[in-house]
Amino acid sequence: MALMLLEAKWKTALSSILEELTDSQFRKMLLNLVKIPQGVKDGKAREDIPYLLVQYYGTEDSISVIDKEMKNIPRNDAAVQEPLRPFVEKVKKQRQGKKGMTRKLSIDFGSVAKKLKPSADQLKSCQPDQMDPVKAKKTKKKTEKQDSSLKHQASASASINMDCVGAVETEKKTEEQDLSLEPVESIKTFKVPSAAVQTGRIQIMGIKKSNKTNTHLVVEFNKRKRNVFVTTRLLANAFGLKVEDDFERRLRYQMPLTAEAKLQGKKVTDIKKMDPVGDVKPDQKTEEQDSSLKLPAPSKTIKVQSAAVQTGRIQILGIKKSNKTNTHLVVEFNGRTRNVFVTTRLLANAFGLEVDDDFERKLRYQMPLTAKANLQGKKITEIKKVKKTSL
Template identity: 25%
Template sequence: MSEISAWKIALTAIIEQLDKSQYKKMLQYLEKIPKHLKTPRSREQMAQTIIEHYGEQKSVSVIRDVMIAIPRRDAVVQDRLRPFGEKLKEEKKGEKRKSEADSRSAGFKRNNIVSESESSDGEQEAEAGKKRRYETEAERKQQPAAGFKKNKIVSESESSGEEQEVETDDLKSDSSDKEREIPPWRKSIQQLKISGDSEKKLITGKVVQKSGLRTYQTKKKEKKFFFNLGVADETDSIKVMVYGRERFQDFEEGCYYNFRETIMDENLLKVTKLTKISTAPPLDVPKQLELEAQMLIYIQAPVRSIGKSKVCGEKTLVSVEGTVKEIGLPETVKSKRKRREDIKTVFKLEDDSGSIGVTLWGKDTSQLRGTSVGDFVRVINVKTHHYYDSVSLNSTDYTRITKVQSAAVQNVSVQIVGIIKAGRIETELDGEMNGQVHTFVVDSSRLAKAFGVRLQGDFQKRLLKKMPFSAKAEIRGNKIKKLTAANEM
């Protein structure tokens, strides 16, 4: 399979994972594609359209940035992107090494180290037949060839081809290391986290996110102000706590600053009255580190057990973790408060103290993509909701779901006995496995292919005519990853 066709297949799969809102955002970022090609009907051909307008290499880079911006940073999308991104990175390194090698060799004759800058055209022709060589180390030091670094003056005539190749690699390595080198008067955020001490050096970074003013009480019950910054440099990101209301106007999001005489408290950098602040020139901060810095200043409620969360008052902000037991399909509901339709997804979480339903609203529903029944997840910043004797959790603007441990993959025999909901993208099924009925979710296209039915039209009606039917399946949690009709085995 060619690399272009492999990328096209991966890109098609990525586009299929996007919901309507994410797909629309993606199209907005793809400015090279004409508007008349950005229609709902063009979705199936969009992978080919992207490659045609951006080319193979550029399209990988563009899609990688777009997925971060949407955002789709989950494993479902990123695992498909990663091999092509790594290949692109290696190709760029190769091009850079070739360019550096060409630059070093330009202006030098292969068997003569006299540079073009040291002689006129007539002199070069005269000298060409002489094949002038340096005889001793002392003479070489007195007459260094132009274009060579002072510490790399071995000529091609004095070393074998193998030695020259090693030296060229050394030059490349030196150049590459210098590009990544942090100045001696500065300490990177990554180095700061490792050592735990700034060692009187400058900490330089970009302020990606800035919180509002917050208050705390001293031991003397005095009210004091502070605020937080999400800061990133080329190597890492860090949360910065700034004491004092008077400093609030000193920082702007998107600007770069030097911090001197700070206090490092675990992974928190503290700015006090003694800290010196100065503006700094821009750094080359990776987008991923900017996103991490942005997340650092969100308030995170303490993680409680599900049992303790249930006894909290109405609209208490909590964080919970546990095993995902059920995941419902997204559904559209009418919001009385906002007087418009909204999307919600409900999933069930369980730990040793009990289970609870978690409702994700709007864009938060996309955070469940790549999550399966059986995964162990942490859900931060959700609010309790009481309805008579039942308690559930609702998402907020600061809700984030992190997968701690994935469910194991199983190869099983399953008999499909019921259809809960059949859609064009996904189908929810009742299936019997090991004497018990479970709910499974499968891609509708995979289900249609396994049992030889058309996806278009009344898909559910055609499935019902085949039921009950047996199959061999590879599942992760309740998600069917592979499906083969038993009569084909």
């Protein structure tokens, strides 16, 4: 909950910071945001950049990146630094807190090892008293009373010597035995249980970074966005791809993707591709056929109320499938991800494209797109491109 609140406040502050930049400063900053693909950045308005930064960098890293870029431009004036500084300080404190916790654990581990080693004073106190052999001969000439008192003292000293000898013997343990005891004690003290395994459906929204070993993703799981990672080989096998130099581009082309996955902490341990829910079937039906569908009844007609019309701004995140009649989209509307469809002709007219074999590729190149639309259920009945401010 705290992370989501920080993310919302950061997006608002970032919007005001970007408005203070000149056109040349804004272009310079965009050029240095290397994690965001060039095709995604091209033509984006300033109000779209906060969403993209958090999506590709995450909340904490995006704050650090903007702080660095403002110093490079440079923009150290109050108009930029006053809204930026509180977030930079908060991230700094969080990271220092994590380092402090790690240092405390290492100190506690060392103190446990020291407690097992005996002190020098303990060894000296247990050394047995040495008896002078000359004095031992003189004791034979003493009276019987003196002999009896000496016997009493001897018995007492013998008991003391026995205790000391026993103590000395316990201290003669080898260094190997002492060392073998230390890790056993530390394991009992610092044993941490592993994270619980969660299973469910995830939607892959973006890629933060990828190499031939691991891929770091932004996913939606249980209606919350999370940053996770998975071995690149496992991810490639799930979606029928090969681990090669072109892997990341091919995976981005298919996004957003839906999969069944097992998560242990931030690691995806198992993943399997699945068909997304919410497709409108069949796609071959024309708009006239969809409107003519009615429920048959033997004696009286059942009237089905049409869904209410909703109007607002949508952001087109991905294309599920497209033909020359209908196009099925993944959009964000009122802060929620939805599966909708629209006639391909209406969509093409809104973004100045033609309905041809190359239509889907041209539309994907421009994404994510922002538009004003009327939605009735899962159908977009009207759509108009939102004009963006020029750089």
